[in-house]
Amino acid sequence: MTPDEEARFFAQIIGDARRTILCEPHRVDEIQDVVERLGMAGILTVKASQVCPEGKLLVLDEQAMEATFRQAASRLIRFRMG
Numbered sequence: 001m002t003p004d005e006e007a008r009f010f011a012q013i014i015g016d017a018r019r020t021i022l023c024e025p026h027r028v029d030e031i032q033d034v035v036e037r038l039g040m041a042g043i044l045t046v047k048a049s050q051v052c053p054e055g056k057l058l059v060l061d062e063q064a065m066e067a068t069f070r071q072a073a074s075r076l077i078r079f080r081m082g
Helices: 003-017 025-037 062-081
Strands: 019-023 044-048 058-060
């Protein structure tokens, strides 16, 4: 494996590990501070959500959600064309 291939490999691993944390709006700073103290700011994104249940955190894999949406849209287009 070349150094460039190795760099791309680890970049892919980090990209695949990315997650979004949804929390109550008043907790964003608190949760962001914890993420930064853990050194995970490059992997975890903290966002406020009005629908997050009180006292809970929701963890989303937005890349997986986007891939699922694209796959469903592609199936719908093929269904309508076929």
